[in-house]
Structure formats: C-alpha cells, structure tokens
Amino acid sequence: MSLEQFKNRNVGIHTYKTLDVGTPPNTGMEKFTQVVTRAVKGELFVGLWVVMREMINTLVKGDVHTVKYPFEKMPISPRYRAIHDMLRLLESGNYRCIGCGLCEKICISNCISMDTRYDEEQRKEVSEYTINFGRCIFCGYCAEVCPELAIVHGPRYENASEQRAGYSLFEDMLTPIDKLNLQQEYDGFGAVSPNADENITQTPLAY
Amino acid sequence: METTLAQHIVTDLPQVTALGIIIKAIIILAVISAIAGFGTYIERKVLAFMQRRLGPMHVGPFGLLQIAADGIKLFTKEDIIPQNANKFIFMIAPIITAATAFIALSSVPVFPDFTIPEFIPLLGGVFVPSIASDLNIGILFVLGMMAAGLYGPLLAGMSQANKWGIIGAARTAVQFLSYEVVTGLSILAPIMLVGSLSFVDFNNYQQEGVLSWMIWQQPVAFVLFLIAGFAETNRTPFDLLEHEAEVVSGYATEYSGMRWGMFFIGEYANMITISIIASIVFLGGYDSASMFGWLTIMLKIAFFFFLMLWVRAAWPHVRPDQLMWLCWKVLMPLALVNILITAIVMMV
Numbered sequence: 228m229s230l231e232q233f234k235n236r237n238v239g240i241h242t243y244k245t246l247d248v249g250t251p252p253n254t255g256m257e258k259f260t261q262v263v264t265r266a267v268k269g270e271l272f273v274g275l276w277v278v279m280r281e282m283i284n285t286l287v288k289g290d291v292h293t294v295k296y297p298f299e300k301m302p303i304s305p306r307y308r309a310i311h312d313m314l315r316l317l318e319s320g321n322y323r324c325i326g327c328g329l330c331e332k333i334c335i336s337n338c339i340s341m342d343t344r345y346d347e348e349q350r351k352e353v354s355e356y357t358i359n360f361g362r363c364i365f366c367g368y369c370a371e372v373c374p375e376l377a378i379v380h381g382p383r384y385e386n387a388s389e390q391r392a393g394y395s396l397f398e399d400m401l402t403p404i405d406k407l408n409l410q411q412e413y414d415g416f417g418a419v420s421p422n423a424d425e426n427i428t429q430t431p432l433a434y
Numbered sequence: 435m436e437t438t439l440a441q442h443i444v445t446d447l448p449q450v451t452a453l454g455i456i457i458k459a460i461i462i463l464a465v466i467s468a469i470a471g472f473g474t475y476i477e478r479k480v481l482a483f484m485q486r487r488l489g490p491m492h493v494g495p496f497g498l499l500q501i502a503a504d505g506i507k508l509f510t511k512e513d514i515i516p517q518n519a520n521k522f523i524f525m526i527a528p529i530i531t532a533a534t535a536f537i538a539l540s541s542v543p544v545f546p547d548f549t550i551p552e553f554i555p556l557l558g559g560v561f562v563p564s565i566a567s568d569l570n571i572g573i574l575f576v577l578g579m580m581a582a583g584l585y586g587p588l589l590a591g592m593s594q595a596n597k598w599g600i601i602g603a604a605r606t607a608v609q610f611l612s613y614e615v616v617t618g619l620s621i622l623a624p625i626m627l628v629g630s631l632s633f634v635d636f637n638n639y640q641q642e643g644v645l646s647w648m649i650w651q652q653p654v655a656f657v658l659f660l661i662a663g664f665a666e667t668n669r670t671p672f673d674l675l676e677h678e679a680e681v682v683s684g685y686a687t688e689y690s691g692m693r694w695g696m697f698f699i700g701e702y703a704n705m706i707t708i709s710i711i712a713s714i715v716f717l718g719g720y721d722s723a724s725m726f727g728w729l730t731i732m733l734k735i736a737f738f739f740f741l742m743l744w745v746r747a748a749w750p751h752v753r754p755d756q757l758m759w760l761c762w763k764v765l766m767p768l769a770l771v772n773i774l775i776t777a778i779v780m781m782v
C-alpha cells in the first residue's frame with residue numbers, strides 16, 4: 228500500500244463510480260431527436276406502470292409501509308441504546324450495582340452522579356444515583372464499563388419532556404421487584420460474549 | 435343540424451325556464467364543490483397507495499371525514515392580508531379563479547336533465563336542463579373562461595408583495611402563453627370534423643358505438659389536448675405555478691383560509707371541466723338514448739380525473755422554459771400538421 232492512499236483527503240471521491248449517461252444534446256436537432264425518442268420509447272408509461280403496480284400491491288396484497296406510530300411500533304434492535312435500566316440479581320433480587328463508581332467516572336458528558344455508603348454489613352451500596360438525561364448522549368460507555376452488568380440500556384426510546392434537564396433516579400431505572408422474572412439481559416455494550424464460559428481460566432495460585 | 439336540434443328541443447323537451455336554470459346553477463355549485471372536496475380526499479388516497487402509504491386514516495372511517503375537518507379548518511382560519519399587498523386585488527383574485535371555473539361549468543353538460551316531481555311545493559314541475567346554458571359556441575366559451583381563470587393566479591401573485599408570488603405570477607404568464615395555443619389548435623381539428631362548437635353536436639356525432647369516437651379519428655389531437663389540459667389545470671407535470679420545492683407556494687404563498695381554499699376549489703373544478711370536455715369531445719360523451727348513458731360519461735370523467743392523479747404520482751415536472759419549448763416547438767407544429775391533414779382528408 229503506497230502512501231498515496233493515506234494522503235488523499237478526498238475520501239468521498241475515489242470510491243465514486245461514474246455512470247454512463249451519454250452526452251447532453253447540443254444542437255436543436257439533437258434535442259429534438261432526444262425528445263422524440265423519449266416520447267416514442269414509452270419510458271413515461273413505464274413510470275405510470277410502476278406506480279400502478281404499487282397501488283395494486285397496496286390494495287390487493289396489503290403491502291403498505293405505513294407504521295401507525297403511536298399505535299404500533301417497529302421492533303428495535305436488542306442492542307439499541309435508549310434510557311438506562313438498572314438490573315437486579317435474578318436469584319436474590321438484590322441490585323447488581325456495587326457502587327464502584329466506574330460509570331460515573333467514565334461518563335463523557337458527566338451526567339451520572341452518585342453517592343455511596345456502607346450498609347450494616349459493612350458492604351458498599353449506592354445511596355444516591357442520578358442520571359441527567361438532558362446531558363446523556365447515549366454513548367453506552369457506562370454500560371460497557373460496568374463490571375456487574377448492572378447499568379444497561381433499555382428499550383424506552385420515547386423520552387420527550389417539557390424541559391431540557393430530565394433526571395432519572397436509581398429507583399426509576401431499577402427493575403421492579405415483582406417484575407424480576409421479566410428482566411431481560413442486554414445484548415449490547417458491555418454484555419457478556421456468547422462464548423464467555425470458554426474464555427474463563429483458573430487463576431493460578433502463584434505467579 | 436340546426437333545425438333538427440331545434441325541433442328536438444321543441445317536440446321532446448319541456449320548456450327551459452329561468453327557475454330551472456337557477457336550480458341547475460345551484461346544483462352545479464353545490465355538487466361540484468362537494469366533488470372538489472371529495473377529490474382532495476381521493477387524490478391523497480390514490481397518491482398514498484401509489485407510494486405504499488395509507489393516506490388519511492384517523493378522522494372517520496378510512497379518513498373519510500378528513501374532508502369535513504379540512505373544510506372546518508379552511509373556514510375558520512384567519513384571513514391574513516399582507517401589509518404591503520394591493521388589498522383589493524389580493525382579495526378579489528381567488529374569487530376570479532373560483533368564479534371562472536364555475537362559469538365554465540355552466541355551459542358543459544353536467545348530470546342528466548330531469549323534471550322536479552309535482553308533489554314538491556313551489557318547485558314542482560320545473561324542468562332542470564342538463565346544461566345550464568346550451569350555448570352554440572360551448573367549447574369556445576368554456577376554453578375562454580378557463581383561460582380567463584388564469585387572471586386569478588396572475589393578479590394574486592403580483593398583488594401580494596412577495597417574491598415567491600411574483601415568480602408564481604411570472605410562471606403563470608409563461609404557462610398561459612405556452613399551452614393556450616395548443617389547446618385551441620388541438621381542438622380545432624375535431625371542431626372541423628363535427629362542424630359545430632356545441633357540446634351536444636359533438637355528443638351526437640359519436641353515437642354509433644365505440645368505433646365512432648373521436649379519439650380514433652383524431653388520436654394526435656386527443657394527446658395534444660390532454661397535454662394542454664394538464665397545463666391548463668396546472669397539474670403535474672406542468673404544476674409550475676405553485677411547486678412547493680421551487681417557489682414555496684408560488685402565487686398562493688400569502689393566502690390563507692378560505693381565500694386559499696377558493697384557489698383550490700377552482701383548480702379542482704377546472705380538473706372536472708377538462709375531464710368533461712375530453713370525455714365529450716374525444717370519448718363519445720354520454721349516450722342520450724340509453725339509461726346508462728350518464729353512467730358511462732361519469733366513468734369517463736372519473737378515468738380522466740384518476741389519470742391526473744396517476745400522472746402526478748408517476749412523473750416529475752418540467753421547467754418553465756421546457757414547457758414553453760415543448761408547447762411552441764413540438765406541440766404547436768404537431769397540431770398544425772394535424773389540422774392540415776384533417777383538412778386535406780375532409781376535402782378529398
């Protein structure tokens with residue numbers, strides 16, 4: 228690979244393919260011939276047929292592409308990055324977040340703020356946890372960095388609100404305890420790879 | 435022809451009274467306005483289906499009440515008159531469009547003639563003719579009226595102190611200068627064959643079945659008339675006057691509420707008029723002898739109306755200079771050659 232390709236800043240152009248569109252007519256006679264050939268060739272009727280075919284398909288086969296949005300919704304990708312969810316442990320129902328603070332640290336728009344304390348068993352737990360969705364850019368770093376798969380992106384994408392700043396508290400994002408059996412694992416950023424089990428090796432006792 | 439027609443009227447038909455004509459005029463106004471409203475619904479639906487969409491769906495069953503919603507919106511919207519506009523002309527321009535469109539309809543046959551049954555008080559026994567005024571120069575009058583209708587966009591565009599409006603008005607002039615010659619010349623050949631300007635004579639000329647339709651004798655004139663008709667009603671591919679992508683809304687940029695609605699009704703009435711003329715002059719018109727004669731002409735009119743929507747969905751539109759080029763350098767010579775050949779064939 229030569230250096231030339233790296234120096235070419237016109238990234239858009241060198242992949243262009245030029246179509247053969249012929250030369251535009253210059254003289255009056257050429258223009259006239261073009262009009263006549265186009266008129267006689269029936270290209271216009273091809274256009275008419277195409278839209279008629281679509282109309283027949285729409286009416287007969289019900290081949291409609293309209294989604295009546297508030298009433299019906301398109302399925303979204305499981306990796307879609309929308310409003311965050313806080314997951315719970317499936318067995319005990321405790322929340323997964325261990326208050327490590329990595330998400331707060333990595334968040335590039337600085338919109339997570341949290342506070343932690345020791346509970347009665349001297350374990351760390353989150354006491355305050357807020358995400359300002361007015362600032363969040365849904366980059367997914369927090370979900371990727373979380374060691375416990377606690378903070379993930381959920382499927383809630385309708386987040387219009389009356390004001391720019393919109394805060395979600397820990398409890399808002401946490402899976403309700405009675406819906407624990409409906410909790411979905413997240414496939415996107417930070418998720419465990421499908422062959423995670425094979426990749427695990429025993430920690431040696433001594434180096 | 436003249437005497438037979440006169441006898442026909444004297445012997446067969448009841449007397450046409452002024453009351454009958456007034457009733458007819460009211461019927462035309464009411465029904466054509468309603469059809470124009472319904473036409474917007476049909477247009478949206480057809481365009482939607484052709485683009486794999488659903489069109490209006492939420493107001494009423496299948497969105498049918500959308501027309502009512504639009505009507506209420508148009509009637510109740512504020513009527514804004516721009517500060518620097520020439521107020522009188524600005525206010526009167528939409529009326530020109532709507533009025534001329536309906537005046538043109540007064541001399542084309544719309545709906546069969548009938549007599550109001552005797553049991554209705556006051557109006558019982560009044561004969562309502564199919565044509566509000568059966569002029570013997572019907573075609574000339576209709577085309578002239580529709581041409582005069584273009585004063586609406588022209589004055590509207592120039593009076594509203596808006597640059598898009600000025601461009602729209604300029605384009606109106608371009609369009610008017612282009613198609614008018616083609617309309618006249620293309621319909622001249624059929625007129626020569628029939629030897630009359632009355633729609634009734636045209637209709638009677640083509641009564642011997644499908645093969646006697648004018649379209650088989652004058653296919654070129656038919657195509658030319660259709661093209662000119664599209665330009666006359668400023669439908670795609672000649673919708674230069676108010677093409678949103680280019681001139682915002684052209685001559686109608688500053689209009690709102692019912693004044694804009696009048697432009698709209700005028701345009702749809704013109705579409706219906708052109709459909710009626712094309713059906714009568716080229717496609718055999720109505721069969722006055724049979725019961726279903728009026729049904730057949732309704733179907734023909736509906737076909738032309740659908741064709742306008744169909745073309746709108748399929749074809750891009752042309753530039754003003756292309757329209758002028760097309761009309762003066764291609765269509766007008768074709769029309770002249772057509773007239774020449776028709777004349778030679780008629781003489782031989």
Ligand code: SF4
Nearest residue numbers: 334363364366367369
């Ligand atoms: S998605 Fe990105 S911006 Fe939003 S909270 Fe997580 S790290 Fe911060």
Ligand code: SF4
Nearest residue numbers: 324325327328330373
């Ligand atoms: S990274 Fe995960 S575990 Fe750590 S504080 Fe954030 S949510 Fe809790």
